[in-house]
Amino acid sequence: DAGVTQSPTHLIKTRGQQVTLRCSPKSGHDTVSWYQQALGQGPQFIFQYYEEEERQRGNFPDRFSGHQFPNYSSELNVNALLLGDSALYLCASSLGEGNEQFFGPGTRLTVL
């Protein structure tokens, strides 16, 4: 039973560029959430997708957008990258409300 997978593992971009991160949920899960984790801090919620719609959004600018596909996989897009976007981006999947979210290994994004 495959867990949550994310790609790529690492990514280096320059300021102003755009990036797309990908996530495949754990088998049987229908909900995908994205979190940003800066060094030395706890993860911060970006948004959650359910039934291909953004169900909830955290305090992130519109430069952060996402998508969920019919097979429940998801993408996170960040436009006009800033140095402050450098972080570990974590994808989590879950089934139902209030249940545990299972996390992928993350994508380490470095913006130069």
Added chain:
Amino acid sequence: AQKVTQAQTEISVVEKEDVTLDCVYETRDTTYYLFWYKQPPSGELVFLIRRNSFDEQNEISGRYSWNFQKSTSSFNFTITASQVVDSAVYFCALILDSNDYKLSFGAGTTVTVRA
């Protein structure tokens, strides 16, 4: 808005010692869910335990145990007989039950277990 506080930034112990991690939360909701996650150096967050707000029964699972006290809004986590492999950052997190689907994390506690 809900808030999770982990006052301990770092804890260092010698192998086989017990480690207790503190977590205090704030919420106006009466129904919510509490979690502990472990983040080893590899970076992947690993789910450890989940409790709901209407079940204050404390449990033990292997070397892990937790103490949930609604009266003091605390959800403490203990590792018994620590091992070097327990070295990681531990996060306490909260999800509300009212159309709020995000995990709200504390700042984390770094646990170092020395051989």
